[in-house]
Amino acid sequence: MKLYFLFVILFLFHPLFSESSSGEKKIEILIPDGNSGDNNGWGKNPLQFEDIDFLGDAGEENSKSFFDKSKEGYLNAVDRFRKATDLAETKRKDFDQRTFEADRYEWQKRNRRENFENSLTRDINKARSDSVRLLVASMNFLERIQNQKIRDSDHFRELQAGIYREYIKHQLAFRNYMQAMDLLERYIQIGSKYYEDSEAQGYLATCYERIYRLSKKTRDNQARDKYDVLRKKHGLLYAEFKFGKDSSDYKEFSRELFRD
Incomplete structure (x- = not known):
């Protein structure tokens, strides 16, 4: 496994929350702290809006x-x-x-x-x-x-x-x-x-992961099965939009994801 991808796997499955049992793989993305400096809207800088003149002509003030x-x-x-x-x-x-x-x-x-x-x-x-x-x-x-x-x-x-x-x-x-x-x-x-926003897909997979783990604890089998499918689906979408579906990173991520 390439070192870069090893970092990605460790990042995605970082043990943020202590209540999970040891050895469980997790689809968790680190919560943004505003210091990433990215330009996709999830970082520190807000959107910049200009005055939108055409709205006044749209017919409803x-x-x-x-x-x-x-x-x-x-x-x-x-x-x-x-x-x-x-x-x-x-x-x-x-x-x-x-x-x-x-x-x-x-x-x-x-x-x-x-x-x-x-x-x-x-x-x-x-x-x-x-x-x-x-x-x-x-x-x-x-x-x-x-x-x-x-x-x-x-x-x-x-x-x-x-x-x-x-x-x-x-x-x-x-x-x-x-x-x-x-x-x-x-x-x-x-x-x-x-x-196709990879960060949004990753965060959504994180949320589904948390609900999946909770449903396992409460033995809600219907919810567990539903969110098991969703966490994997959106985890794959994260990897697809982040790395490309034909990339080796995507394939390695898929294998790790479905080992859980």
């Missing part, structure tokens, strides 16, 4: 208003969460540079660090929750758009996909796999461009 409100909410959600993460990083750097004379023992230093990190986690989680509320409001504005010319436009689909991506990333970070799964299923139905 209310639809244009709803679109603008949805866009504003999306950009606000991204901006607020980014500011929260930037602030947390600034606080962490400041903490690392400080010395605390009261901490004479290692256990005191560890406790102070743990308390500090827990405080940052609470701040980030609150920012995530605030962002999710804004994104849900943005989704609702999109749903209220009735003008079909607007709904069929690339601008509409790009905004919808951007909102979904941000919402999905937050739900994955919260480990809310059912909510993430629901939006991922909608995301890949927006159009062929989004169906």
Whole structure:
């Protein structure tokens, strides 16, 4: 097995969650942390939207208003969460540079660090929750758009996909796999461009994997069989769109996947 592909396999089956039994293969993609620097929409930079003049000529001013409100909410959600993460990083750097004379023992230093990190986690989680509320409001504005010319436009689909991506990333970070799964299923139905998004297929396979494992524990055989098929189907789609169906990496991935 090539070293590159060995890395891919280790990445995909990384043991993120301790409740699974040892030796079980998993279809889990690491949750994005916003630092990947990718340009496919799943990384740190949000979509950039220009003013869409043609919407005013589409025949329904209310639809244009709803679109603008949805866009504003999306950009606000991204901006607020980014500011929260930037602030947390600034606080962490400041903490690392400080010395605390009261901490004479290692256990005191560890406790102070743990308390500090827990405080940052609470701040980030609150920012995530605030962002999710804004994104849900943005989704609702999109749903209220009735003008079909607007709904069929690339601008509409790009905004919808951007909102979904941000919402999905937050739900994955919260480990809310059912909510993430629901939006991922909608995301890949927006159009062929989004169906062929390898990251989306990988995250969807991750969600199906989690539900599959849960159904095994609860002995829900019907759900287990359903999500066993779905996790493998979308795991293969991830590999197909990531590597190409005729690639050696795809074939090796397939063999590893069906050993589970």
